[in-house]
Amino acid sequence: MTKQTGVAPRLADVLAIVLGTEEIPLRLKAWDGSEAGPAGAPVLEFRSRRALRRMLWSPGQLGLSRAYVAGDVDAPGDVFASFAALSSTGKFAEPGPFRRPTVRELAAILKNAALLGAIGPNPAPPPEEAKLVRAGRRHTRKRDAAAISHHYDVGNDFYALVLGPSMVYSCAVWEDESTGLEAAQDAKIDLVCRKLGLQPGMRVLDVGCGWGSFALQAARNYGADVVGVTLSGEQATMAGKRVAEAGLTDRVAIRVQDYRDVDDGPFDAISSIGMSEHVGREQMPAYVARLHGLLRPGGRLLNHAISWNAGPTAPDPDSFIPRYVFPDGEMLGLAEMVGALEAGGLEVLDVEALRRHYALTLRAWVQNLEDHWSDAVQAVGEGRARVWRLYMAASALGFESGITGVNQILVQRPGGAEPPLRRTAWL
Structure with missing residues (x-):
């Protein structure tokens, strides 16, 4: 004592x-x-x-x-x-x-x-806490749109401070610790393009396209025609502006659209980078079936997602992440995700674990936030800035400890051209 x-x-x-x-x-x-x-x-x-x-x-x-x-x-x-x-x-x-x-x-x-004189009524939660209804069915289109809006529609200016010029909100790929965030994000997008085997004229769907960074690079560097879909209005507005400024409106289309409502397939390739965490375990078979149906035979899907490495568990609705960061989000284990993709009729071509890379990415984002703290507070308020500081710093520690991981799973719809004999084709 x-x-x-x-x-x-x-x-x-x-x-x-x-x-x-x-x-x-x-x-x-x-x-x-x-x-x-x-x-x-x-x-x-x-x-x-x-x-x-x-x-x-x-x-x-x-x-x-x-x-x-x-x-x-x-x-x-x-x-x-x-x-x-x-x-x-x-x-x-x-x-x-x-x-x-x-x-x-x-x-x-x-x-x-x-x-200590602390007895009293329960203080009201900070206004940054998600106000989604706890009862009722999760992952309806309306509720998913509200959950996405809570996290992503907090202001493009704020995300620009945290993410940097790349505007990529997913794990980067680092050559080593000194690579730098922008180069690491560029390397990640290029790696996805190569894994998908992109070629000029290929039609690509980017599910959860964010601020359009993958779509821009796939069109500019690989000659692909890209459809990007997001549920965030603010993301779509900025992504569309970036596409126009790059002179790529003839190659890239950005839509505010639920992936379940995309009906203009088939696509030669699909990227899903940091999106499937929002789908949920119960909806995963439907997610895989939908993307399978949008792929042409022989087309590839790259699913890049955070994984829960500590064993299967249901999300705790009274923990910080569901309440403040990702309402209704759910991480699956790697085995679960691979199993869902295979059960949906997709052949696994490659799995790459990037756990250490996400720890480096998150630490870079935290450093950006600290370096621009006063501007971040002015943009979204101190409470929201504190949410992101806690979320990103704690997440970095989770990746460093191995409780969480992140994996790129490359799959192909059977039929069409055979995949390369060796993964050196995209390394």
Whole structure:
């Protein structure tokens, strides 16, 4: 038991219960100026009693996340170090849904909250929390559009600050740690084009086209005719502007359209880069069937998606990512994704794991955010900027630890030309 006096020692006791550990791996600073926890450890600052009240009403990841987004809790030093310490012990280190405190643990939290004057009504969630209805059927067209809008329609100016000139919002491919984000994103898009075997005049569908970066490069460098579809109006507006500025309106068409409504196939190739995480496990067979039907015989599909490496699990709706970042999103394991593609009649040609590459990409995005913090806050507000800082830094740590991965799976619809004998054809 810590011997320090003031608010911080009791906060440390509460945080230890929430984290499921005997000793907290952080140095806590409380609103009264007191401190507790190991000297020299990463710092977590509790700025008000409201932070503790949030933990009382939601004693787990959600309560801490709400406190951080609202500014009731801060990590004033190295955010990676602070978030790594939080996620390294006890309940936060366990894969799957967060384990709720026991009745005895809740009583201990309540006692400390009462002693610190933090008892009160449940504070309203920060406005950045997704307002999708929790009840009802997921992945209807209307609900998917709302989920996509929550994440992507936060402002193109903000994404430009975070992503940089490439405007690519998926894992880059790095030659080494010194490659640089723009070169790594260019290399990723070029790799996808080569895996798809793009040739002049080929008709390509880009599912979840984002701000049009893949479509532009496929048309400009490979002579492909590309249809890009997205559910984000802001993405489509910017993508269309970029296409016009590049003089490629005769080769690239950008649509606000659900992939389920695309009816002008067949396509010679399909790219799905960072999109299938929004589909969900139950809808995956329909997703594969739809893309299979849009491919000509012999056509290739490249599915680039984050994977859950810690074993099959349902998403916890009360964790940070579903509430603030990707409503209704769901990561599948690599085996699940490969199985779904094969069950849908597609032949697997290649699988490439890019886990370490996404950690480097996310760290570059966090650095962009930190370098342009005041502009980001001006663009979307401090709460939204804090959501993205927490999400990207914590995600980088997840990839570095191996809990999450990201994979490019190349498949082909049977029929037509045979694939190359060796994968050296696209390396």
